Structures are given as structure tokens and as C-alpha cells.
Amino acid sequence: MSSITFIGTGNMARTIGERAVAGGNTVEVMGRDQSKADDLAEALGGGATAGTWGAVPAGDIVITALLYASVVPVVVEYGDALAGKVIVDISNPFNATFDGLAHDEETSIAQEVAEVAPAGASVVKAFNTVFRNVLEKGRPDVFFAGDDAQAKAAVATFVESLGLRPLDVGGLKMAHWLEGVGVVTVGLAGNGVGHWDFALGVDEFTG
């Protein structure tokens, strides 16, 4: 089992947090609004605790469950408090029309986090290709990318504890293309699929 800290108290922290508690993980929640962190920890149950915003997280894996524009600033704000942690960026930096990314360059929030993360921290991109409602009701594949094999193994173990299949797509530069998969997923919801109750996953044809 893993020890997880969520930075952020919104819907994604709640949804992944519920699965994390159900999977027997140790869960901590941090919010800039302490009362929201307290409330979410209580709602999650299973021994979930509320930490103090900006302090060293209790979890070895720190999930930045924030809107994309806040992720880099919050990692900067935490600074050395994240030293040695596995930082998991789950964000989708969509543009205003949701048909592309907000960055002009071939980068990703995860790569930008890696540039500002403290010594010994490793960054993994994960979960961004999965709509929250699907995480609530289904067992979608979870794609992830990162440069540190040990960090990726830790994230894979955590994903498995949620009853989901972790699928490694490669190094951290692939985070850009995972963000692109997020764009394609929204495009499918608005076009060929027509609803939000789906996820892209790996279909095997080994027969």
C-alpha cells in the first residue's frame, strides 16, 4: 500500500481519494482552505488526515489535484517541502475552446513541474486522460509517463491499489502527448462518442 497526499480538495482529490482509501492506502489531504481539507479528510474516512498547506506532505506520493494553472505555482510555493517526493500531475491544460492545449510549445504541465521541483523529487504524469465520472463508476486504464523508473513503479503500485490498470507510455516528454490524448478524449465526447462515460484504453488483439 502507498501513502498519498493530495494537494487540493476538489472533485478529483475526492474521487481518487475515495478509491485510494478503499484500496487501503494512507491518505492525507492539504488545502489552502484548511476547513475544506478537514472536511474532505472526514468525508473520505478510513483514517484519512488533513495536513497543513505548505508543510512537508506525509505521503511519499503527492498528487497535485489542482486546476492546471495552479500546479506550477503551488509546487514553487511548497518548494523544499516536496524534496524527495513523487509528484503526480493529473492536470489537463486545455485551451479556451477545449480543442488544443494552452501551451504554445511542445511541453506539458508535468515537464514544467519538473523544472521547478526541488532536489530528489520526481514527476510523473498520470490520470489526466480519464474523466472524473469514469473514475467514479468504471475501471479505466490509467496512462502514465515519467523519467524516473522508481517513481513510476510507485505510481503503478498505487494505480493497481485502485483496481485500475497502469500503463507506462515512456519518459516525461510523453506527458505532452498524454495531454494531447486528453484533447482527443474531449473531442470524442463532443463528436464520435457523444457522451462522457468512456475512456481511451488499450484493446489487445493477441488471439
Added chain:
Amino acid sequence: MSSITFIGTGNMARTIGERAVAGGNTVEVMGRDQSKADDLAEALGGGATAGTWGAVPAGDIVITALLYASVVPVVVEYGDALAGKVIVDISNPFNATFDGLAHDEETSIAQEVAEVAPAGASVVKAFNTVFRNVLEKGRPDVFFAGDDAQAKAAVATFVESLGLRPLDVGGLKMAHWLEGVGVVTVGLAGNGVGHWDFALGVDEFTG
């Protein structure tokens, strides 16, 4: 049923062509090397014919089954011979290390084709996310993107005739992100999946 012309006589033309003939479509093949076009038409059977390189294709749908670097030059070479056609770009412009795209900008081969295509031609990106071996043995989802609804409907009908599920991801600018899905697919083959007998598809969780 659809009338299809393949420009190109390689493995993708052969694999899609076999399914196209099996699906009752009218198939024409064009190759710069006429003997290769003749041989492929004969191998496909089912009334498949060999056209003349550079002439007006018989098919309403023209699939450029070429290596990515040849697609735009060949469309330019065909010029007005492609007027009014639905041009389907299936290419993957991978970089040298297969972990990104060959373009520096946020574009795609399909978008570049649209810039040089003659009047009345419409461009659709499709099939690029599916490895050839999977098309030979399985029934993967086929994602497509384009700006012209009528052209996309024609491609969807063709894809269905192959026994495959067509999934519209949106406008032609999404071709860039479909090329990115190609990058992610190669990343999965080399990492989390570890083989090539799979495709990304839509898994629904509507229960």
C-alpha cells in the same frame, strides 16, 4: 459501398485494400512503379484495378498510403487530378526516435495536405493510430478528423464497411493530436504494453 483509390502500393495499401475488397468496395491502386500497382491489384482480387500514376483516381475516396514525407509532395504532383476527392491521410510523421513528431509546429500531415489540395477536395485524417498488424487480425477502433462533414461521413461509411468502428474526434486541427496518439501508441508498445498487438480504443462505462 465506397469507391476507393490507394495512392501507394506498400503494406498499408495491401492491408486496408484486402479489407476494402472483402467489404464489397470498388478498389483502385496507383503506384509510381506501374508493375507494383498491377501486382497489388491482382493480389487484391475482387475486381480491383490498377490506375495510372498521376491520373484522375477512379475512387471518390483517395487514400495516400505513403510514407509521411511523400504525402504532401505526391498531393502536389497530382494537383487538379484530386479535385473534388476526399483525401485520406493515414501517415505517422514520427521523429527519428519515435517519441515525438517530425514537425516542430502544431500541425499535421493532414493539415499540410489541406493547404496544397486542389479546389473541392476535402482532407480527412484516419487510420494512423492503428498498427498494420492489428488491422490484419483485429477490429480496432478507427479515429478520424476533418473539417468537412460530408467527407467525414463518406470515410465513416467506408470504415464501417471494413467491419471497424469509426470514431470522429472533431475538426482537421485534431489531426495533430491524432498523430500524437500515434506517438503514445508507440510509447505503449515499448513500455507498458510491451508488444504491438493492440490499439487504443474507446471503452464505454455507461452501466
